Amino acid sequence: MPPEECDEHEPGSSGAYVLMGNAYAASGRWGDFAQVRKKMKERNVKKCVKATRSLGRLPSAIVGKLPMTSSIRIAVVGDVHDDWNLEEDMKALQLLKPLHHKEVLRVSSYCPYSGLGSIIHILDRHNIRHSEAGVVKGKGKRWRERGREREKGEDCLPAFIGAGDFGNENVDVVRSIADLEITKAVILGNHDAWNTQKFSRREKDAVQLQLERLGDEHVGYRRMDLPMLKLSIVGGRPFSCGCRPLFRKQLLKARYGVSDMDGSAERILQAAMDTPEDHSIIFLAHNGPTGGDAGLGANVDDICGRDWFVDGGDHGDPDLAQALAKLKAAAPYPVPLVIFGDMHKQLASGNGFRKMIVVGNDNTIYLNGTIVPRVRPPALTAEFEGTSRDFTVAEVSNGRVEKIAETWISVLAFEVELDPRFILYMVHMPQHLRQISHPKCREE
Numbered sequence: 001m002p003p004e005e006c007d008e009h010e011p012g013s014s015g016a017y018v019l020m021g022n023a024y025a026a027s028g029r030w031g032d033f034a035q036v037r038k039k040m041k042e043r044n045v046k047k048c049v050k051a052t053r054s055l056g057r058l059p060s061a062i063v064g065k066l067p068m069t070s071s072i073r074i075a076v077v078g079d080v081h082d083d084w085n086l087e088e089d090m091k092a093l094q095l096l097k098p099l100h101h102k103e104v105l106r107v108s109s110y111c112p113y114s115g116l117g118s119i120i121h122i123l124d125r126h127n128i129r130h131s132e133a134g135v136v137k138g139k140g141k142r143w144r145e146r147g148r149e150r151e152k153g154e155d156c157l158p159a160f161i162g163a164g165d166f167g168n169e170n171v172d173v174v175r176s177i178a179d180l181e182i183t184k185a186v187i188l189g190n191h192d193a194w195n196t197q198k199f200s201r202r203e204k205d206a207v208q209l210q211l212e213r214l215g216d217e218h219v220g221y222r223r224m225d226l227p228m229l230k231l232s233i234v235g236g237r238p239f240s241c242g243c244r245p246l247f248r249k250q251l252l253k254a255r256y257g258v259s260d261m262d263g264s265a266e267r268i269l270q271a272a273m274d275t276p277e278d279h280s281i282i283f284l285a286h287n288g289p290t291g292g293d294a295g296l297g298a299n300v301d302d303i304c305g306r307d308w309f310v311d312g313g314d315h316g317d318p319d320l321a322q323a324l325a326k327l328k329a330a331a332p333y334p335v336p337l338v339i340f341g342d343m344h345k346q347l348a349s350g351n352g353f354r355k356m357i358v359v360g361n362d363n364t365i366y367l368n369g370t371i372v373p374r375v376r377p378p379a380l381t382a383e384f385e386g387t388s389r390d391f392t393v394a395e396v397s398n399g400r401v402e403k404i405a406e407t408w409i410s411v412l413a414f415e416v417e418l419d420p421r422f423i424l425y426m427v428h429m430p431q432h433l434r435q436i437s438h439p440k441c442r443e444e
Contacts, residue, residue, distance in 0.1 A: 075096055075391040077390070081165060083373050092409040093180075097157045160185075165191040196251065197250060197251070234275070240287040244261065265320075283335065287304070287342040391407050391409070402427055
């Protein structure tokens with residue numbers, strides 16, 4: 001039976017149906033899913049086929065073999081340093097929203113793997129979950145109506161992660177970020193406690209106002225669980241300025257009961273140890289961990305290297321490194337990603353760029369999201385009024401980091417456009433390309 005071109009298809013009684021760019025689907029020869037994928041790649045199928053209505057009534061044993069994935073797109077800002085505008089940044093975040101049901105049904109013949117035009121998507125009556133390949137070409141009014149219905153009430157924007165230094169105790173910027181009506185996690189940095197050495201008893205100081213406004217979305221020494229994604233975000237030490245000693249020790253002692261590095265490491269570890277067993281953990285800190293042996297901090301251009309000293313040196317946080325090491329030794333939690341800021345991409349000498357990503361021997365990815373300034377004139381021409389705004393975008397699927405890109409978005413007077421992006425990491429990227437200080441893999 002020859003494959004047919006995709007068109008309308010009503011869901012069967014199981015609530016799930018499969019569209020595959022492969023004749024095996026239409027013929028019913030399913031076999032092992034890995035073998036199906038292998039055959040798809042070998043045949044380089046470029047046509048979308050429609051599974052018959054019987055696919056909607058597949059036996060549960062077969063449906064159970066299909067990968068139901070949970071994915072999240074994370075927009076990271078390392079250091080804001082006052083460069084924030086809620087209206088413009090919200091427009092940029094709108095452009096970064098993940099592929100949604102409605103968009104999936106409208107876009108055709110795109111696949112992130114060149115040469116593979118095949119399609120696998122699992123759709124049910126309540127949501128859409130993406131598998132590894134591409135998007136599906138949809139036709140018909142009922143398809144579009146279903147897409148609009150499912151779009152209503154769903155948070156399809158990316159999650160936002162702010163790694164601190166929003167300004168020198170800039171309460172207005174923090175309030176604006178707190179007003180983002182999307183999933184977000186934030187930690188305050190050393191600039192966010194720039195003037196306040198101890199909490200005031202007479203009135204709320206700027207640090208107290210920031211913490212109060214952020215509430216539970218400030219993850220310093222605590223954990224944020226995302227059950228639907230089987231993901232948890234664990235926060236490091238607030239107000240860090242890197243290395244030793246503790247910065248703003250009186251604030252840490254008064255609010256968190258922390259007075260030394262060992263106590264700080266224990267607080268981070270305890271927050272992580274209660275994570276649900278089936279979750280992966282993303283760590284969020286203002287400054288990255290120590291780890292000269294792992295390539296995190298030794299040379300001037302290392303991800304946590306001291307670029308203000310000719311000989312470099314490790315400026316990472318020892319408490320964060322200690323907590324990570326103890327967690328990995330004591331518990332089976334996967335830690336796919338450690339996100340931080342503080343150390344600017346542009347080196348202090350002005351001569352070159354910092355490495356912004358390191359992949360550890362245990363496959364933990366260390367990501368520095370600090371592009372300063374994060375707002376610049378638009379990349380097009382001087383005729384356009386507006387700004388270009390930076391986010392480091394990470395895509396996580398089933399607890400695994402699939403892709404990370406330094407992403408600039410032009411917010412113009414009448415439109416919002418995606419500028420060329422620099423790919424920092426992809427699952428199949430060669431190891432030597434993951435360590436370069438200025439990414440050479442550009443995606444238009």
